[in-house]
Amino acid sequence: MSSYSVEEITAEELARITPVAEGLAGQVRALVDATVRTEVDADAVAEAREHIAAATEILRRRQLDGAFGVRFSEAAGKRNWGNAVCGVRNPIAPPLDMSYDGEKLTGTAHMGAAYEGPAGLVHGGMIAAMLDQALGSAAESAGAPGMTGTLTIRYRQGTRLGPITVSAWLDRVEGVKSFAKGTVSTADGVTVEAEGVFILPRWARGEVREAMIRAVGEG
Numbered sequence: 001m002s003s004y005s006v007e008e009i010t011a012e013e014l015a016r017i018t019p020v021a022e023g024l025a026g027q028v029r030a031l032v033d034a035t036v037r038t039e040v041d042a043d044a045v046a047e048a049r050e051h052i053a054a055a056t057e058i059l060r061r062r063q064l065d066g067a068f069g070v071r072f073s074e075a076a077g078k079r080n081w082g083n084a085v086c087g088v089r090n091p092i093a094p095p096l097d098m099s100y101d102g103e104k105l106t107g108t109a110h111m112g113a114a115y116e117g118p119a120g121l122v123h124g125g126m127i128a129a130m131l132d133q134a135l136g137s138a139a140e141s142a143g144a145p146g147m148t149g150t151l152t153i154r155y156r157q158g159t160r161l162g163p164i165t166v167s168a169w170l171d172r173v174e175g176v177k178s179f180a181k182g183t184v185s186t187a188d189g190v191t192v193e194a195e196g197v198f199i200l201p202r203w204a205r206g207e208v209r210e211a212m213i214r215a216v217g218e219g
Contacts, residue, residue: 003069003070004069004070004071004072004204005069005070005071005072006071006072006073007071007072007073007076007079008073009071009073009075009076009079010075010076011075011076013076014075014076014079018088021081021088021089022088024089024091025087025088025089025090025091025093025095026091028091029091029114031052031091032091032114033112033113033114036113036114037113067082068080068081068082068087068089069082083133084129085129085130085132085133086098086107086133086137094109094110094111094115094130095109096108096109096130096133096134096166097109098134098137098166100137100138100141103169104138104167104168104169105134105137105138105141105167105168105169105182106165106166106167107130107133107134107137107165107166107167107168108163108164108165108166109130109163109164109166110162110163110164111126111159111161111162111163111164112161113161115161116161118158120158120160120161121158121159121160121161122159122160122161122164124155127153127155127159127184127192128151128153128194130164130166130184131151131153131166131168131182131184131192131194131196132148132151132196134166134167134168134182135151135168135180135181135182135194135195135196135198136148136180136196136198137168138168138169138170138180138182139170139178139180139198142169142170142178144170144173144178144198144200145178145198145200145204146176146177146178146198146199146200146201147198147199147200147201147204148196148197148198149177149196149197149198149199150196150197151194151195151196152194152195152196153192153193153194154192154193154194155191155192156190156191156192156193157188157189157191158191159184159186159191159192160186160187160188162186163186163187164184164185164186165184165185165186166182166183166184166185167182167183167185168180168181168182168183169181169182171195176199176200177197177198177199177200178197178198178199178200179195179196179197179198180195180196180198181193181194181195181196182194182196
């Protein structure tokens, strides 16, 4: 599965499977961090690889044919668990934990060693990915979803590894185009500013868009 789809899932089922997905992704995320920072000897690495290979084999016993996709349901909302920035099921994601208050989206994440670019700083490409996600999610939450058309980023200063906050909001809508803005900030203040244009593709202007709006709210 690798598509936008409407699914039937109950709130009870979502409550059951969410901590399972979060727990697995969190442990793999910890493994990635340990891999980046370990200084154990070759024998210990060989032992660890045996365990990792065994775990991989267990998880391969049953898997999707393709990527997770994006799934919508009235009972459980939107599930984009494979997302590389905020996916509950994706250990590559920091993850960026986002909430929307009706006007502004706020996302928080802890950027550890796996996201380093310049020494001690978050990789600029990772920052761009988080802003892309946050601005697009802000537009979607406001009832004006779309796919990224352009993303303009101004890096004002380095973003230190550690806790970060991403803020995003819908600026205006022009037809099928949504214009959003946002920032990244740390204890050092605002480090990055961004503006994005998101365009609702033709294929998403019918049933899928209606399902998206029902899942995230009218905005």
